[in-house]
Ligand SMILES: Cc1ncc(C[n+]2csc(CCOP(=O)(O)OP(=O)(O)O)c2C)c(N)n1
């Protein structure tokens with residue numbers, strides 16, 4: 084390694100680091116310069132691509148210390164949620180790929196096993212790292228590899244999730260198995276972290292005498308080091324060495340600041356630029372105009388409803404802003420509950436609120452409801468409780484990749500007795516269907532909405548028995564019934580035009596309420612040669628499966644075609660790209676229909692003459 088002066092003067096330190104061993108050879112007095120370079124790099128790249136800027140600015144020194152003390156990948160470093168692993172990626176040879184961050188075929192915004200041997204956990208769902216660590220330390224013990232360290236980096240927010248405590252319960256009971264739990268305590272999830280755990284960490288953070296010697300971690304059997312200034316790389320390095328040498332279960336409590344070193348993030352009192360779109364790096368302000376999102380329309384309508392219906396309460400799992408509850412929380416703070424990153428608890432707490440005479444609205448990303456399925460099924464639906472689930476980010480979300488796509492909610496909810504699910508196609512339907520869902524007092528309801536700009540009104544040309552007919556073929560030929568689910572209506576309408584140019588008579592019907600299947604939809608389908616469902620959900624048990632079952636039950640013999648997402652994980656990319664790749668854009672829909680009817684696509688003029 085070149086001398087200090089030579090190193091720091093010749094080229095950016097960051098460019099001299101091909102892998103963690105180069106970092107380990109760096110003299111400690113150059114670490115502050117390296118940290119500055121990393122922050123500048125993160126600000127430049129993440130402002131250009133969007134991503135998790137605040138969380139990664141907060142873990143620069145911590146990540147440097149981790150890779151200097153531990154020998155990844157021989158030692159395992161597991162990041163909880165993984166949104167804060169950009170620095171880890173920089174230090175493990177991926178600096179050159181950051182211009183492609185979160186874009187199709189580009190660098191993932193989370194750890195990726197395909198990208199690097201240093202990456203272990205790809206799942207972006209919080210509160211899992213300690214359970215992985217529990218399994219890893221057990222494997223080390225069984226393999227006689229106790230000298231290979233296991234380190235789990237878990238945020239204060241992730242520590243409010245139940246799984247984290249299930250794991251701590253196990254890890255603490257076998258404290259002779261060496262595991263290093265690094266609590267990255269910045270006091271926030273998006274907003275300030277809530278609950279008794281957060282309060283205990285605050286006590287520790289402030290170095291309250293007794294708390295440091297005996298606390299909730301030591302009571303569970305862990306050693307405890309902290310609180311440590313998480314922005315002093317040398318101090319963190321020193322305490323990590325001590326933790327490692329302890330060779331038992333130990334918690335290292337590191338205090339960091341989300342958004343550190345970038346004024347627009349540090350001044351963002353709401354969320355410290357936790358997850359951002361493309362920004363102007365000079366100001367930290369979004370580039371481009373913010374169109375009204377589905378989330379924004381939901382939040383507006385919920386506030387109106389809450390103002391006239393005192394029984395409405397709302398619950399969020401540490402995401403009041405991203406799920407649209409901010410306005411209601413400001414106006415009716417006593418009726419909005421942030422339970423921490425605790426979706427299972429959120430759902431059963433909602434059941435309790437419903438038993439108490441309220442109508443809870445649980446606002447959650449569709450993908451995060453997966454982990455609360457049993458609570459929905461057995462704590463809400465079994466008791467036929469009136470809880471409304473507003474599933475944001477339903478369908479392909481885009482840049483957050485496989486564990487963020489909300490592509491299983493229709494499959495899960497189709498199994499729940501008494502569950503009614505709406506999928507609004509536009510902002511007008513969203514307002515109406517939300518109102519209708521909350522008005523239902525005899526069981527659970529759900530309204531699913533995608534990420535992005537809310538579609539303007541898509542008017543119906545007719546309504547029949549709860550169905551919105553969006554387009555009827557002028558000729559009246561009932562060849563194909565297209566059944567788009569929610570926001571896929573525009574693609575279906577464009578596909579209808581393509582198919583009519585091929586001489587087919589096409590009806591487009593929006594079921595509005597997707598589950599249970601409206602018998603009128605099955606009847607309408609039976610009058611067509613073929614019906615086609617088009618859904619932004621897995622084909623395994625989704626709306627198409629439910630429709631096929633409903634048609635079987637009515638004895639319909641119409642041909643069927645179900646278009647949706649394969650039983651596979653979908654990579655990151657833009658929502659539009661991913662929908663097109665799944666064949667859920669107008670060309671894909673029309674092509675699939677022509678293929679199913681054994682009709683080669685012909686030039687429109689020829690097709691019309693053929694009739
Ligand atoms: C089960 C689950 N619920 C919600 C989220 C959304 N989410 C992503 S990061 C985050 C906050 C994480 O806070 P913390 O663990 O303290 O990490 P920090 O961002 O502060 O580093 C949340 C709620 C998630 N990833 N997983």
Ligand SMILES: CC(=O)[C@@H](O)[C@H](O)COP(=O)(O)O
Nearest residue numbers: 164166207358405476483534
């Ligand atoms: C890591 C995590 O789960 C969230 O921060 C998520 O990335 C936010 O997604 P949106 O940007 O779609 O709100």
Ligand SMILES: [Mg+2]
Nearest residue numbers: 238239240271
């Ligand atoms: Mg945090």
